[in-house]
Structure formats: C-alpha cells, structure tokens
Amino acid sequence: MSHDTNHSRARVSSAEITLIRAQRLRLALVNAIVLLMIWSILSVFVYILVVNQTSSTLDQRLVTYAERLRETFIHFPLSEPGYEERLSTPPKVGQTTFVPYLHELNEIAGSDHAFQWAVWRAKDWKLLSNGDVTPPLESALLIDAKKSDVKGFFNLHVGGQTYRCMQITSHHTGLVIQIFEDVSAQREVFQRLLIILLFGGVAAAILSILGGYSLGLWTLRPLMAARRREREFTADLSHELRTPLTVMATNLELLLRHVDEPLAQHLPWIEGIYRETKRMTRMTEEILDMARLESGGFVELVDIDVSELADEVFALYEPVAVEKGLALTVSLEEAVHCMGDRTRLRQILFILLDNAIKYTDQGTIVLQTQVRGNFSEIIVRDTGIGIRSEILPRVTERFVRGEPSRQRTTSSGLGLSIASRIVEAHQGRLILKSTPGSGTEVRVRLPKGSAYA
Structure with a gap:
C-alpha cells in the first residue's frame, strides 16, 4: 500500500470537520452549564454563609451589650x-x-x-x-x-x-x-462579595467554554480514531474483495462464452474461481475472528507449557520448511509457562511460522522459547526479505503488508493483526524487529504462568 494511499486515507472530510466542531461546541457548552450550576450553588452557599455568620456574630454582640445596659438602668434608673x-x-x-x-x-x-x-x-x-x-x-x-x-x-x-x-x-x-x-461598611462588603461571585461565574463560564472547546478535540480523539479505523477497514475490505470478485467474474464470463466446449479444456479458469473462492472464505473467517477478539471473547486463560506447544507446532511446520529448502530449527527452554488460551497461542505460532516460511526464500528459521524476568517469550526469527522501516510500525494493522512482493501472495494482510489482538488479550506485547534483505524477528512476550508462583 503506497504512501499516497495511506495519506489520503488519513484525511478528514469537510463533513467530518463540521461534525467535530459542532460536537466540540456542544461539549464546551455542556461543560460551561455544569460549571455554572456548580458555581451558582457554591456562590449562594458562600454568600449566605458569610452574611449569616457576620449577622449572627453582630446580633450576639448586640444582645450581650443590650442585657448589660438594661441591667444598668434597673439599678440606676433615670x-x-x-x-x-x-x-x-x-x-x-x-x-x-x-x-x-x-x-x-x-x-x-x-x-x-x-x-x-x-x-x-x-x-x-x-x-x-x-x-x-x-x-x-x-x-x-x-x-x-x-x-x-x-x-x-x-x-x-x-x-x-x-x-x-x-x-x-x-x-x-x-x-x-x-x-x-x-453596618453600612459591612453591606458594601457583602455587595462587593456578590459582584465578585457574579463576575467570577461569568469569567469561569468563558474560560470553561474556551477550555472545553480546546479539550473537546482531545476528548473526541478516540471517537475520531475509531471512525477513521472503521472507514479504513471498509475501504481496505472493499479493495481486498474487488480483486477476487473481478477474477471470478472474468473466469465465469469466459466459461459462459465456451459452454459448448469440453469442461476439461477450461480447468485453469475453474481453478482460478476455486482459488479465489477459498481466499475469500479464509478472509471472511479471519475478519470474523478479528471481530470476536476485539469484542473481548474467545480467550480462556489457563496455565500453558509454551515450550511443549511450540514443539508440537514445530513438528507440523518442519516438513513445510524442508519442502521449500529452508532449515527450521528450535531452541526451547524447559517448562516455559504462561497464562494463556492454548488454541489462541497455537494460532499465533501458526501465523508467525507461516509468515516466516512464506517470505523467506533461503536460509534459516528459528523457533525459540525462553523466560526473561516476569515474562515468557516466544521468538520466531527468519532470514527473509524483511520489512521496510516506514512500514514496520503499521504491519499489525488490518490489510497492511510490508513489501510489494507480499502483495502478490495469497495473504490477506490480517495475520499479524490477529496475532497482535491475541497478544493484547493475553496482556502481553508483540515486538517486531526487521532489516530489509536480512530478515525479521517477532517476539511474543506473555506474563508467566502459575508454575513459577
């Protein structure tokens, strides 16, 4: 996916800008109204408290002095x-x-x-x-x-x-x-206090509107990001589906033009339809899988022996690597445990090894497990084509593939995105390092399991 395409996808339409401004203004006004209500209640409370306290103190002094004066005149009448x-x-x-x-x-x-x-x-x-x-x-x-x-x-x-x-x-x-x-001086003080509270409320409302409007962008940023991701997903999905649908429509049109000829002569067209159908089916399953992960489902955490699981997956992928002329080696520490979902961790290993084999033409692929501090790690290292530095931060996004050569594969661009969501569901980290032409290292870091407790 080119830089221009990514830039155009990040643009915000004029309608969205208008919507964002209107929403920011609404947030600012609501914030100002709430602040004014709080300020009004507080101001009334403070004003009444000050007036009542001052008047009560004065009245008490008047009572004390009046009683003394009354007693004086009882003993010394006029x-x-x-x-x-x-x-x-x-x-x-x-x-x-x-x-x-x-x-x-x-x-x-x-x-x-x-x-x-x-x-x-x-x-x-x-x-x-x-x-x-x-x-x-x-x-x-x-x-x-x-x-x-x-x-x-x-x-x-x-x-x-x-x-x-x-x-x-x-x-x-x-x-x-x-x-x-x-008490004229006290009355003037009360009036000044009232004016200060009124002007303070007006100033607070103005500052609240300005601050609320400024902070509105920060508040709306997650919603804007979600909207942008939704728009990008729709655009990417339509782009990914357009190619297989076009291929299938073209092959079907060719078959319809030659209905009188033997079917065996047109097996390549039928194979093309079958291949694209499988690709669309796999893509649909991966999209549904992604939706389940993002909704917080499908992860049941139990104690898993990561080394044992990695050894099982290695046995499945070793013949695939050998058939392509690659050396698949393992370096597994004993009893590397983590709290995880066995099915999902197995899916991560499939995705990482599949990518490593797919994008490595010659050399070695290493599968490694180890314990570092409070984490258990799964490492897959290859000597493949690598990923460009400008693409590397985005390879865990949906439908993003790192190199032009990857665009020509049957990959949907969802593998690393799914792996990243699985790791996040396990409260872990997915760390990628890559050098174009030299290879890629993917490190899955997961919290250690109960075996270490």
Missing part, C-alpha cells in the same frame, strides 16, 4: 425631669438613687465604641444617648421606640446609612432601650 440638662454633678434623688454620668453607664455596661445606644423614657419620650444622634436618626429611632410590636432585631435605613438595631422595653423602669451599629 431621675425626674432635668436629667437631660446633663449637669456637671449628678442630681440626688432621695439618699441612694441618682443619674450616673454617661461614661459611667458605658463602663458599667461594658463599653464597645462600635455600638451606640439610645434610652427613651416612655412617659415623655426623652432621650439619653452615648453619642451624636442626628435629627433624622433620632426621629427614626423614636418612631420604632413608640411601636409596641417592635421586638428583637431590625434594620434601619437613614440618610444612605444602614443600622442594625435591637430594642428592649423595660417595664420595670419604664424605659425603651435601643442598641444599634452602623
């Missing part, structure tokens, strides 16, 4: 009207009750400068606070203080600022206590 004047000395009421300084309230409550507090006397809604409360904020706080249904936590939005508030009504002292903190 005085009668006049406390708002904030005199330099606290006015006395009776002998024990007084209005403490603001800083004393803070010290007693456990001051935290992040918080502000406002205390209202319910009967006249007078305000005592630990900081500057702007008129808009004071008005908003007063509205909530007068609502009897306001309990616990709430958010207050005033002048572009957001406050987290907690309100306690102390019926014992007649006071409404409000603890609050400006």
Whole structure:
C-alpha cells in the first residue's frame, strides 16, 4: 500500500470537520452549564454563609451589650425631669438613687465604641444617648421606640446609612432601650462579595467554554480514531474483495462464452474461481475472528507449557520448511509457562511460522522459547526479505503488508493483526524487529504462568 494511499486515507472530510466542531461546541457548552450550576450553588452557599455568620456574630454582640445596659438602668434608673440638662454633678434623688454620668453607664455596661445606644423614657419620650444622634436618626429611632410590636432585631435605613438595631422595653423602669451599629461598611462588603461571585461565574463560564472547546478535540480523539479505523477497514475490505470478485467474474464470463466446449479444456479458469473462492472464505473467517477478539471473547486463560506447544507446532511446520529448502530449527527452554488460551497461542505460532516460511526464500528459521524476568517469550526469527522501516510500525494493522512482493501472495494482510489482538488479550506485547534483505524477528512476550508462583 503506497504512501499516497495511506495519506489520503488519513484525511478528514469537510463533513467530518463540521461534525467535530459542532460536537466540540456542544461539549464546551455542556461543560460551561455544569460549571455554572456548580458555581451558582457554591456562590449562594458562600454568600449566605458569610452574611449569616457576620449577622449572627453582630446580633450576639448586640444582645450581650443590650442585657448589660438594661441591667444598668434597673439599678440606676433615670431621675425626674432635668436629667437631660446633663449637669456637671449628678442630681440626688432621695439618699441612694441618682443619674450616673454617661461614661459611667458605658463602663458599667461594658463599653464597645462600635455600638451606640439610645434610652427613651416612655412617659415623655426623652432621650439619653452615648453619642451624636442626628435629627433624622433620632426621629427614626423614636418612631420604632413608640411601636409596641417592635421586638428583637431590625434594620434601619437613614440618610444612605444602614443600622442594625435591637430594642428592649423595660417595664420595670419604664424605659425603651435601643442598641444599634452602623453596618453600612459591612453591606458594601457583602455587595462587593456578590459582584465578585457574579463576575467570577461569568469569567469561569468563558474560560470553561474556551477550555472545553480546546479539550473537546482531545476528548473526541478516540471517537475520531475509531471512525477513521472503521472507514479504513471498509475501504481496505472493499479493495481486498474487488480483486477476487473481478477474477471470478472474468473466469465465469469466459466459461459462459465456451459452454459448448469440453469442461476439461477450461480447468485453469475453474481453478482460478476455486482459488479465489477459498481466499475469500479464509478472509471472511479471519475478519470474523478479528471481530470476536476485539469484542473481548474467545480467550480462556489457563496455565500453558509454551515450550511443549511450540514443539508440537514445530513438528507440523518442519516438513513445510524442508519442502521449500529452508532449515527450521528450535531452541526451547524447559517448562516455559504462561497464562494463556492454548488454541489462541497455537494460532499465533501458526501465523508467525507461516509468515516466516512464506517470505523467506533461503536460509534459516528459528523457533525459540525462553523466560526473561516476569515474562515468557516466544521468538520466531527468519532470514527473509524483511520489512521496510516506514512500514514496520503499521504491519499489525488490518490489510497492511510490508513489501510489494507480499502483495502478490495469497495473504490477506490480517495475520499479524490477529496475532497482535491475541497478544493484547493475553496482556502481553508483540515486538517486531526487521532489516530489509536480512530478515525479521517477532517476539511474543506473555506474563508467566502459575508454575513459577
């Protein structure tokens, strides 16, 4: 098979290119959708976790501070009207009750400068606070203080600022206590986090589409290779069948033209039909054999004495080699075992010896078995025509023959391909070395059998 033919077979049609691009795009989009779903779930989880954790921590601090402040005012209630004047000395009421300084309230409550507090006397809604409360904020706080249904936590939005508030009504002292903190900065942090997660999702989707499209070719490569092998097999099979069918049709046409003549005069035409029929039958059997091997069937692994099996096959092929004028020798180590299928290993030996005899015109063929490390090896070495280096890597492919002279033989080009599949089914290796004009060495390396355990 020429280099040009091989090159043309490797080409990808425009329809296949379009199909590959469409499939790569689909894979990229599916990959992006899955990634976006994962990113969205993760982003929602992270955002809710951060917001809830921050709010929970703040609310807990508000509760702690509010309880301390409430206890302070139980022990030190506000005085009668006049406390708002904030005199330099606290006015006395009776002998024990007084209005403490603001800083004393803070010290007693456990001051935290992040918080502000406002205390209202319910009967006249007078305000005592630990900081500057702007008129808009004071008005908003007063509205909530007068609502009897306001309990616990709430958010207050005033002048572009957001406050987290907690309100306690102390019926014992007649006071409404409000603890609050400006959380505008935290809200901005939450918004930035949300923007980062959104832009991160968009960036991840874009990168996923680009990466998925690029990796799509790598993902589709096995499918493309399988499709190419299928196309090549169809082309090769049609090529291999065309020749015998043409020969048979031609001979039959000649017979039909001479039906009145004695049949004995046309035996060469009949022999040609018979020969090509046998060739097609053998090819069909080999193709079916190949299909069974590629489907994973027909291999039953048991302990096999490889040397004994090689000696049996040698006895069958020695007369064939002698008839062709070749010397067939053996070098068998004792008790070379492997885990294998006896029928399939016998088939490998038939294929290798048949090829060696077929493509060796003079010289020697050696059949050898040996143990090397954890492997048992079968070696067939000949002094035949050899295989060109550019063809050698492809000789285990279907319908590939190494030399032009091999094209003229009755070989189907499936022998080494079948042998290679059998070796792979045994989890072994088929190693070929060849020098054109000097010969070929085929080494079958198989895992050792239980006899070595």
